[in-house]
Amino acid sequence: MPSYTAPAKDMQFVLHDLLEISTQDVPGYSDMDAEFTGAIIDTLGQLATEVIHPLNMVGDRQGCTLENGVVRTPDGFKDAFDQLRDGGWTALDAPEEFGGQGLPYLSYTIAGEILSASNMAFNMYYGLTHGAASAILAHGTEAQKAKWLPKMHSCEWTGTMNLTEPHAGTDLGMMRTKAVPQTDGTYKITGQKIFISAGDHDMADNIVHLVLAKIEGAPEGIKGVSLFIVPKILVDDEGNLGARNGVSVGKIEEKMGIHGNSTCVMNYDGATGYLLGQEHKGMRAMFTMMNEARLGVGLQGYAQSEIAYQNALAYALDRLQGRDVTGVKNPDGPADPLIVHPDIRRNLMDQKSFVEGARAFTFWGATMIDRAHRLEDKDADGLISLLTPVIKGFLTDKGFEYATAAQQVYGGHGYIEEWGMSQFARDARIAMIYEGANGVQALDLVGRKLAQDGGKHVMAFFEMVKTFCKENDGDEMKGFVAPLKAASKDLQAAGMYFMQNGMKNPNAALAGSYDFMHMMGHVCLGLMWARMAKAAMEGLKKDGADRDFLEAKIATGRYYMARQLPATAMHLGRIQTGPETIMGLEATAF
Amino acid sequence: MPSYTAPAKDMQFVLHDLLEISTQDVPGYSDMDAEFTGAIIDTLGQLATEVIHPLNMVGDRQGCTLENGVVRTPDGFKDAFDQLRDGGWTALDAPEEFGGQGLPYLSYTIAGEILSASNMAFNMYYGLTHGAASAILAHGTEAQKAKWLPKMHSCEWTGTMNLTEPHAGTDLGMMRTKAVPQTDGTYKITGQKIFISAGDHDMADNIVHLVLAKIEGAPEGIKGVSLFIVPKILVDDEGNLGARNGVSVGKIEEKMGIHGNSTCVMNYDGATGYLLGQEHKGMRAMFTMMNEARLGVGLQGYAQSEIAYQNALAYALDRLQGRDVTGVKNPDGPADPLIVHPDIRRNLMDQKSFVEGARAFTFWGATMIDRAHRLEDKDADGLISLLTPVIKGFLTDKGFEYATAAQQVYGGHGYIEEWGMSQFARDARIAMIYEGANGVQALDLVGRKLAQDGGKHVMAFFEMVKTFCKENDGDEMKGFVAPLKAASKDLQAAGMYFMQNGMKNPNAALAGSYDFMHMMGHVCLGLMWARMAKAAMEGLKKDGADRDFLEAKIATGRYYMARQLPATAMHLGRIQTGPETIMGLEATAF
Structure with a gap:
């Protein structure tokens, strides 16, 4: 049986040694000192270890079932969800006026890694709710916010995102779901949506669906799409639950993984919906959710790699097989532990160096979101907008790759479901697909984000790397600065190639988009590692330093x-x- | 629903334009002209398309079940196995004196790709039998061969390989299964084996287990291991089935994939066994099976990528989503097909160029086996021994990678089991693990094969590449020869690094072994592509050439x-x- 322990020491290092959050000028960060974040990590970590993670395999085995229109979650999910809700964990970063604790977004990211690593399918019920609540917060009227948010922040009601239709995935302009205006200002929503994560379940009193649809007579294509709030159960102005809305579950999809989450076909049959934001501006409102969701999905990618690594490492230390070629290491045993073998170490180091770098990158990204929201810092907003497709695409590709690599450490046992390693890989696989398949992320990065605001943000990114390299060009940091410089130069050369050739022929840029996304991912992780090495070197100079940890970090x-x-x-x-x-x-010659 | 069509044109190109098999001096090859191989591919291909492939998803969904000690295969498997057997497909390359057709090993490889691509789990029942029969053919007495082989070649009886025990996987020296000599020359075998593919099922009258065990009083470790024939049902000297032997199924493992194959825990309780080969030389006998099995597993890797590619391509041509940025391609439809998008093409070209290169590499490898066996060609034997870990390790790593990439073309549908793309990836995953995990292949390559016979074979390999480059250094082939030269130079530099550093510190070589295996895989596929390009260019000069095919090949x-x-x-x-x-x-700092 696999296990999970929140990586408290490494999280604290990233938060306080690398990012030095409590001295940043972001409102709310001063409260987030090491003691406070340590308490979050330890308390939530304990819930994850003892309650949430043990349900990970249960969820995989049982899946969700649909009987007489009712979706049942796996045994134990409801009780665990109650504990998550009762602990206040679902409202960390929600505004206090709507029942939240008002902490920075970063707190959500810290909790998100712990929850997602310990049970990805389970955590999606809350994660989708968080995204839907963010869209209502950003685009809802005051009345809408007051009506929906407090119950969503407490997860008494959960949320969903309804975009995809059978014939319209990435190309949402082709969607057919219709919204017919009613005299009372509401709309009747009719259509079918597919791949709706957490679409229905038995853990909340109500489900608040955010649904993209076209209002009758709307412009063709993506410019005619609006966003609606469509509750499973209608709610009156006093917040009381009323009649069932015209929303039903068509079926639950059978998937490769995340079986514990109910991925539903949702049917809307003249369901009552409330316009969220402006008519025909549904994509803008949906993007509020999608950008946040993409960060969350990048996090899912490395979080599955984290738990897979924890278990691969434990197995490599425990499983006796073969002998160290340079001399027996475990003379009293019948063989040496796997970790003595160079290729096992190569594999573990791949995983470890990715996960720790990815954590730093994602937490850093979360601080940019806080800067953008809490300081209205336009530069931070531009930078995180640029880096979002990289976080999503690179961290999920690599997260899956290394979850698969962790499985390999187990040999044949890695392929047997009872050992749990297969599930980490199967669950991680979806993160490369949903919230925009990674090819679409690459297109977003190269086709849109590089040129955004006249290329200002990508230039700022290069400038940041350059400044760091210049400021740290001493001998001590040489092993970090020289490769970072070289990688950044490669990335700039690729950007230059796109500029010189992409105007004449857009395919010259788009054909290289996937490679560019991966290059940029490496440069970002390289920058994180250089900064972490610097922080660790400085840490080593302090009295009472945790030398083993800091030296391993370097x-x-x-x-x-x-x-x-x-x-x-x-x-x-x-x-x-x-x-x-x-x-x-x-095309015919393929 | 996915589909499968045997890639007849490409197989024929590899066999006759690239390898020119019917003019090679290998006994039996002169019969294998284009008409003959075309008939094999078309006839077996039809069986695969119409009977075997439609059971692929059935097998995945139903899996195998164990009830009252009896293993049931999925619906339809038994009938399909009868058709495979009745068509004579399981005895293509078996010696005529033991009921086979006496064709070269290459015929098995051609059939193997078709069978493995169309239904990997199903084909394993036959594949294991083939391997077990090869070991009996190579190491059995005349009486043993006469007794076991004809029924195994017809697959009336199937075979298995029993190596792994719970605590002994790669490190077989730790095995505990015991063999106690009896006065009649037989042995009583007692112990437990795990991960036994095709360990039991309802499609054959008997199952011939090859079991590694230690004879009482044998030397410690791997040098005390012997190989035994242990039938499920005892067989008298006239070949009649008698009493059940002391062999039973402990359980069927729940796996990530290949659900249609029964992966069993096998219990031997004083079962009667017959020594195969010499006492304490079991590993040598088993390696006869393992080398062949490793080639077969490499084939499984690219075969899953082949069928995944076929279906990804069909979807990319069919699914309408988005518009070509350089101009609408399907003005009458609501969107253009996926294949207009550069990153979809990048993905498809990755798959296509891998699969076609891998096919050439594997078929070429099969010709070396035929040369080794039928001409006693020591150079061919040495070369295929060197390349076996590359075929196994590289083709299965990449096969899984590209089966996963094919899944990505489907977007969200790729994650839903009913579309079938997940199964290709899940099935392909095992090929990286069994018959020696790929890290062990890398160790075998760098730790053993490079230095085998004084490094003679790797030098011959480099010489072959060099000669090809020298003979083809004209302008026409420049785009192939220059990169091949560069890649080969990289590979030689890596070999040189190992030689210079590995003597002092074996870890200097072993830490790079995985990278070396992948480098060598690329050089082999590069060589195959350069040769295929040359063959295609020559083909284009002939009257009536299939220009579209040959130009696409180049x-x-x-x-x-x-x-x-x-x-x-x-x-x-x-x-x-x-x-x-x-x-x-x-180790404690990880």
């Missing part, structure tokens, strides 16, 4: 810089071969 | 050379950073 960073970062040269080489080898073949 | 090769082969530089860079970043961390 060693792990050296691994990433030496063995992962040079991938940028390969990606650049691919990009510079141009689009011809990709676009040349006629 | 274009696909250019893609591989431009975008995949340069990965060797990254792997070399990693190797040359040395083992310190991998071996430096104390």
Whole structure:
């Protein structure tokens, strides 16, 4: 049976040694000192270890069932959800006026890693609610906020996002769900939505669906799409639950993983809906949710890699198989533990250096969201907008890759479901697909974000890397700064190639978009590792330093810089071969 | 629902344009002209399309069940197995004196791709039998061969390989299964084996288990292991089935994939066994099976990628989503097909260029096996021994990677089981693990095979690449020869690094073994692509050439050379950073 322990020491290092959050000028950060964040991590970590993680395999085995229109979640989910709700964990970063604790978004990210790593399918019920509540907070009227948010923040009511239809996934302009205006200002919503995570379940009194639909007579395509609040059960102005709305579950999808989450086909049959935000501006409102959701999905990617790594490491330390070629390490046993073998170590170091780098990158991203929201910092807003597709695309691709690598450490046992390693990989797989498949993330990055605001944000990013390298060009940091410089230079060369060739032929840029996304991911993790190494080196100079931890941190960073970062040269080489080898073949010649 | 069509045109190109098999001097090859191989591919292909592939998803959904000690295979498996057997497909390459058709091993490989791609779990019942029969053929007495082989070649009786025990996987020396000699020359076998593919089922009259065990008083470790034939049902000297042997199924494992194959825990309780080969030389006998099995597993890797690619391509041509940024391609439809998008094409070209290269590599490998067996060609034997871990490790890693990439083309539908794309990835995953996890393949390659016979075979490999490059250094082949030269140079530099550093510190070589295996895989596929391009260019000069096919072949090769082969530089860079970043961390500091 696998297990999970919140990586408290590493989280605290990122928060306080790397990001130094409690001295940042973001409102609310001064309260988040090491004691406070330590308490969050320890308390929630205990709930995750003892209650939520033990349900991870239960959820995978049982899945959700639909009987007589009612969705049942796996045994134990409801009780655990009650504990999550009663502990106040679902309202950490919600505004106090709507029942929340008013903490920064970063608190949600810290909790999110713990919850997602320990049980991804379970945590999605809350995660979707958080996203839907954010959209209502950003685009709702005061009356809407007052009506829906407090119950959503407490997760007494949960939320969903309804975008996809059978024939309309990425291309939402083709959607057919209709909204017919009523004389009372409401709309009747009719249509079918698919792939609705947490679409229905038995853990909340109501479900607040956010549904994209086209108002009769709306413009064609994506510009005619509006967003609606469509509750499962109608709510009167005093907040009392009333009649069932015209919303039903068509079926629960059978998926590769995240079986504990009910992925539903949702049917809307003249259901009452309330316009959220402006008519025909539904995509704008939905993007509020989607950007946040994309960060959350990037987090899911590395969180599955984190728990897979924890278990792979435990197995590598415990399982006796073969002998160290340089000399027996466990003379009293029949064999040495797996971890003596160089290729097992290579595999573990790949995982460890990715997960720790990804955590730093994601937490850093969360601080940018707080800066953008709490300080109205436009630069931070632009930078996180640029980096969102990288966090989503790169961290989920690598998260899956390393969850799979962790499975490999177990040999044949990794393929047997009772050991739990298969589930981490199967669950992680969805993160590469939903909230915009990773190819779409690459398109967003290269086709939109690079040029946003005249390329200002990507230039600021390069400037940031350059400044860091200049300020840290001493001998001590050489093993970090030199590779970071080289990788950043590769990335700039790729951007230059796109500028020079993409205007004439957009395919010259788009054919290289996936490679670019991965290059940028490596540069971001390289920057994180260089900064973490610097923080660790400074930490080592202090009295009472945790030398073992800090030295391991530096060693792990050296691994990433030496063995992962040079991938940028390969990606650049691919990009510079141009689009011809990709676009040349006629579709019929494949 | 997914579908499968045997890639007849591409297989024929590899067999006759690339390998020119019917003019090779291998006994039996002269019969294998294009008409003959075409008939194999078409006839078996039809059975695969119409009977075997439609059971692929059935097998995944139903799995195998154990009731009252009896294993039931999924609905339809038994009938399909009868058709496979009755068609003579299970005895293509078996010797005529034991009921086979006496065709070269290559015929087994051609059939193996078709069977494995269309239904991997189903084909394993036959594949294991083939491996077990090979071991009996190589190491059995004449009486043993006469007794067991004819029924195994017809698959009236199937076979298994029993190596792993709960505490002994890669490290077989720790096994505990015991063999006690009896006065009649037989042995009583007692112990438990796990992960036994096709361990029991309802499709054959008997099952012939090959079991590794230690004879009482044998030397410690791997040198005390012997191999035994242990039938499920005892067989008298006239070949009549008698009493049940002391063999039973403990349970069927629940796995990530290949659910249609019964992976059993096998219990041997004083079961009667017959020594196969010499006492304490069981590993040698087992390796006959394992080398062949490893080639078969490499084939499974790319075969799953092949069927996944076929279905991803069909979806990319059919699914309308978004518009070509350079101009609408499907003005009469609501959107353009997915294949207009550069990143979808990048993904499809990755898959296509891998699968076609892997097919060429594997078929070429099969010709080396035929040369080794039928001509006693020591060079071919040495070369295939060197390349076996590359075929197994590289083709299964990439096969899984691209089966996963094919899933991505489907977006959300790729994660839903009813579309079938998840199964290809889940089934492909095991190929990276069994018959020696891929890390063990890398160890075998770098730790054993490079230095085998004084490094003669790896030098011959480099010489072959060099000669090809020298003979084809004209302008026409420049786009192929230059990258191949560069990649081969990288590979040689890595080998040189190992030689210079590995003697002092074996970890310097072993820490780079995985990267080396991948480099070598790329060089092999690069060589295959260069040769295929040359064959295609020559083909284009002939009257009546299939220009569309041959031009697509060259274009696909250019893609591989431009975008995949340069990965060797990254792997070399990693190797040359040395083992310190991998071996430096104390086990307790992970």
